[in-house]
Amino acid sequence: MAQDLLSAEYMTMIATGIIVGTGARISTIKEDTRQYPSYPNGVFINVVTGLIAATIGAVFPITLLTKNFVGVSFLMLAVQQFRDVRKTERESLNDLEKTEFTPRGSAYIDGIAKTFESRNYLALICSLLSVTVMLLVPGDHWLLEVPLGVVIPFIALYLLRRCTKGKKIGDFTDVKLAVIRFEGSMLYVDDIPVTNVGLPEAQELLLQEGIGVMISPRTVGGQVALANYGQRQTxxxxxxxTFGLKRYLYMRRDFRQGRFCFAIVPIRRDEGALLELVAEVPLLESTRKSERLRNSEGLPPSKGD
Structure with missing residues (x-):
């Protein structure tokens, strides 16, 4: 049994599965100025956990084929540990909340933690599928087995990512620049009164360096999403x-039309990039509601959800 497990054929399959699964995990790490992780240590941790997940998925079919049920039990236990990935990530981000001037919020942290856990499962599924495909190819045809063991998992990865990909703010709202003005000491962003700013120095800073953003929902579902405080906090x-905060950050929701606006004095002033960033902010899972339930409550369909 040990000889079969360590044979060149099985080792080649396992190695291919590990490479495919790890590559799948690396492809899901989107490193930019908005999405976490965006630092070397965070990326390294995600690659290592993806490698572990890929190893589990690659070895699993071989342990079943060789009837190594002790190994199967161990692998099932290892899969359970991936739940700790979500827990650890949530605890880490919660600890960082104390250092943030504007916290992420519990809803955003929960979404990040779930995403990390699910992407490890993507790596596991791709490596498992790679080895399984190679095992199902009859005969000893490496020139056929290896390409199929690479191509089919990445096709599955593409389909899975489309199924699990969440929506963004820009999918159901219109994001545009807004005018910052004052009527007396009252700060307005377009026509929405935001807050009372009494200091002349603060008013001058907001007028000279501030940027106003107006987010207007296009659908009923968009109004429901923006009504969630966790979504606005995100x-x-x-x-x-992303842009730094020089001094002030004010936000307000228009209860009549469901709009949401904010005024910010950023360190880095780039109006176009700010609008693009806001449009790319993910729609939190806690704010989503299924079309079927919405229709059962008599609400009109919403293409933006």
Whole structure:
């Protein structure tokens, strides 16, 4: 049994599965100025956990084929540990909340933690599928087995990513620049009164260096999403963290039309990039509602959800 497990054929299959699964995990790490992780240590941790997941998925079919049920039990236990990935990531981000001027919020942290866990499962599925495909090819045809063991998992990865990909703020809202003005000491962003700013120095800074953003929902579902405080907090956090916060950040929701606006004095002033960032902010899972349930409550269909 040990000889079969360590044979060149099985080792080649396992190695191919590990490479495919790890490559799949690396392809899901989108490193940019908005999405976490965006630092070397965070990326390294994700690659290592993806490698572990790929190893589990690659070895699993071989242990079943060789009737190594002790190994199967061990692998099942290892899969359970991936739940700790979500827990660890949630605890880590919660600890960092104390250092953030504008916190992420519990809803955003929960979404990030779930995403990390699910992407490890993508790596596991791709490596498992790679080895399984190679095992199902009859005969000893390496020139056929290896290409199929690489191509088919990445096709599955493409389909899975389309199924699991969440929506963004820009999918159901219109994001545009807004005018910052004052009527007396009242700060307005377009026509929405935001807050009372009494200091003349603060008013001058907002007028000279501030940027106003108006987010208008196109659908009923968009109004429901923007009504969620966690969703609005996510937008504010990403704007402040990406562009820096020189001094002020005010936000307000228009209860009549469901609009949401904010005014910010950023360190890095780039109006176009700020609008693009806001449009790319993910729609949190906690704010989503299925079309079927919405229709059962008598609400009109919404293409933006």
């Amino acid at each position: 937008v504010i956090h990403e704007a402040a963290r």
